[in-house]
């Protein structure tokens with residue numbers, strides 16, 4: 001069997017997810033045994049001119065040029081994977097949508113603003129059809145491998161729809177609320193094996209909200225713990241601003 | 250010989266003795282008044298003065314993730330069932346958790362039997378440990394009669410202050426006593442001390458924590474299916490699943506296949522699942538039979554207090570209080586029960602008092 | 614330790630695959646060296662290693678020897694993968710599971726079958742069993758409904774049932790297409806027209822969740838006693854062993870205590886339909 005031709009592209013992002021993949025370590029050899037990487041700017045200089053079997057896209061769409069580029073990529077590939085929070089849910093780039101586009105443009109580019117057309121930040125699926133989604137800032141490698149396996153086997157692989165708390169409890173971590181710290185675990189989608197909390201961090205909601213979040217209930221929780229609601233609203237906003245566009249549709 | 254004594258300073262020796270033959274797990278402090286059953290090598294690591302651990306000992310009977318089979322499909326649908334088990338001594342298990350293990354035993358011994366669970370259970374030695382007072386305000390062990398031991402252990406330790414007295418319940422327990430050479434026979438005075446302690450406990454656990462008679466609980470739930478209380482929980486619950494994961498008698502699971510990158514080999518495993526999760530009861534076509542969080546909460550309560558009565562003749566709530574401790578929304582099991590009781594006008598402030606007297610003293 | 618895992622699968626060989634509609638395929642499967650020995654209404658857990666398992670009703674009658682039939686609608690991971698298989702491929706089979714239709718109790722009585730959509734798949738097992746043992750049963754009425762004519766399954770078999778003098782067959786579609794000559798309307802519209810002796814009639818109803826409430830109302834209007842209305846409930850299932858909890862409705866495990874229940878029982882469970 002021919003190994004599928006895989007490529008990696010990035011849009012507005014920090015390239016941290018690519019770095020994750022490039023630094024996969026031992027697993028990388030297994031992965032490379034199963035796929036044929038034909039284009040990956042972070043690690044190789046070759047460019048591929050033909051069709052792709054699968055394109056991994058990192059980053060969100062923030063310019064008219066990017067819209068055209070992602071559409072061209074979509075046309076060249078059988079399968080498209082949005083990986084990383086920026087691509088999957090808009091991620092931190094979504095904070096741009098808190099401001100008027102004109103204001104943003106001026107504050108970033110100053111007097112040259114007119115040379116830099118810009119659009120509202122969009123997650124990849126808000127522009128083109130996406131076949132697999134791997135949220136996470138950065139992506140959690142075991143999940144990347146799981147999605148890769150699903151792709152190789154031709155199977156669907158939806159993002160889990162239960163809370164990060166589920167995995168966190170299975171790992172028997174001390175709940176951050178007991179430390180008096182606000183954590184977005186209860187309303188954020190699992191699938192990262194509560195990676196951040198295992199390492200003493202809080203959940204910032206980088207994987208997006210569960211499909212049916214009880215946001216009112218989550219606010220009440222903060223009040224019960226005397227934590228500021230603004231605090232969590234900011235944390236939510238940090239990764240999930242673009243999600244508002246999904247709800248509008 | 251039913252009762253034996255262990256000197257306080259020999260606890261360490263007992264752990265070392267056990268550790269020579271198997272993995273020993275005991276409650277270990279994690280900070281912030283959190284405890285977890287963890288492997289220990291010597292007695293110093295264990296904490297006997299603990300409130301219920303974050304996860305109950307069920308994780309040794311049905312691990313969070315457990316391989317059921319491995320497979321290799323190069324020659325077709327070939328799978329090899331896997332039964333993972335190892336010798337474990339569970340040290341310092343409270344009576345509520347003993348009850349939880351008894352619940353799971355009943356479920357998994359029921360036909361069709363679950364060989365994976367049973368193999369593991371058979372490899373586990375249980376050394377219980379008595380609570381001489383309430384753990385905290387979340388506990389409701391008196392209500393469900395789990396504040397004193399009701400079997401389900403090999404050895405059961407009670408702290409008599411200067412020494413431990415151990416009840417021997419099984420041949421496996423007997424063996425530990427014989428082979429460790431650490432124990433001496435309990436004298437009349439020790440048994441009297443145990444009886445005094447139990448008497449004192451009767452005073453502490455004087456009546457039910459919740460104003461209802463044990464026997465009336467099924468009736469309460471028969472009347473409460475349409476209660477407004479569930480609508481209140483619906484607003485508060487965020488469906489994080491903590492309450493079921495930490496519950497010693499929750500055992501729902503999902504079965505998942507995990508192929509290796511070659512796509513021909515891999516494993517089929519089960520993983521804890523929760524009726525509180527959004528997708529738990531969803532079927533193809535999009536129908537979700539417990540769509541509202543309130544309905545899922547109700548299901549959880551009925552699975553503790555109503556459904557198992559018919560099938561297993563016991564409550565599946567062990568009174569450990571874990572769900573209330575773990576809930577960020579502060580959904581409190583005791584408060585929920587009190588609300589239901591008030592709604593039905595079934596309050597009985599002295600509930601449990603008489604039955605305390607009827608309780609059997611420790612058998613000599 | 615020599616233990617028999619309840620998760621062990623048997624190898625099933627696919628003898629044939631038939632495309633039935635755009636969404637459904639029928640698989641004929643044999644267990645080498647043995648019969649499935651199921652009762653009508655029971656289901657099997659079908660597995661493909663690396664993909665998963667799904668509960669699927671046995672659609673063939675137990676009177677069919679040597680192989681059994683499944684009809685699979687493509688909705689997701691496992692069902693999608695099954696649709697890619699062809700004759701000669703293998704699947705894993707566990708079961709049969711659950712309580713099927715109480716054939717003994719039905720014997721000697723009149724039967725009214727009501728099937729909506731995919732409900733005909735398990736019901737077909739019982740209908741063909743009844744037809745195969747026709748003299749053991751009284752009057753037989755079959756009512757069938759589906760969304761549109763394109764979704765209708767088992768065309769040839771339905772035609773056969775329609776031809777029979779000892780079976781009353783009637784069907785309807787929610788939405789007709791230009792070629793459709795039959796009834797248009799919900800399945801509930803067919804029930805008032807059936808003549809029946811409510812004392813000795815058992816109604817056997819299988820269909821999508823929303824159908825039950827309305828069909829049962831009509832059957833009760835016909836004075837059929839609650840314990841003579843049989844329904845088969847679909848729930849999310851994983852283990853099939855009464856353990857994993859997914860299929861639980863109230864106090865009952867649909868996989869072991871069901872999927873077939875009397876309406877009397879279902880009403881008592883609460884929250885079932």
Ligand SMILES: Cc1cc2nc3c(=O)[nH]c(=O)nc-3n(C[C@H](O)[C@H](O)[C@H](O)COP(=O)(O)OP(=O)(O)OC[C@H]3O[C@@H](n4cnc5c(N)ncnc54)[C@H](O)[C@@H]3O)c2cc1C
Pocket residue numbers: 528531532533534535656665666667668669670671683684685686687688689690691692693731734735846847848849850851872
């Ligand atoms: C007793 C019983 C008999 C059935 N008989 C048939 C039949 O004869 N033919 C047929 O085509 N279908 C039948 N089904 C439905 C079939 O089991 C589901 O369509 C199948 O499990 C979906 O699996 P999947 O991997 O393809 O879907 P997934 O990719 O897992 O999920 C797709 C959708 O199916 C739901 N789903 C997942 N697992 C199950 C499950 N175990 N049970 C129900 N829904 C599930 C998911 O919530 C999701 O909405 C039956 C179900 C039951 C309970």
Ligand code: SF4
Pocket residue numbers: 485486487488489490491492493525546572575576577578579580
């Ligand atoms: S722990 Fe609390 S918030 Fe979480 S599922 Fe249970 S009741 Fe709901």
Ligand code: FES
Pocket residue numbers: 849850851852853854855856857858859860861866867868869
């Ligand atoms: S399917 Fe697991 S309990 Fe019924």
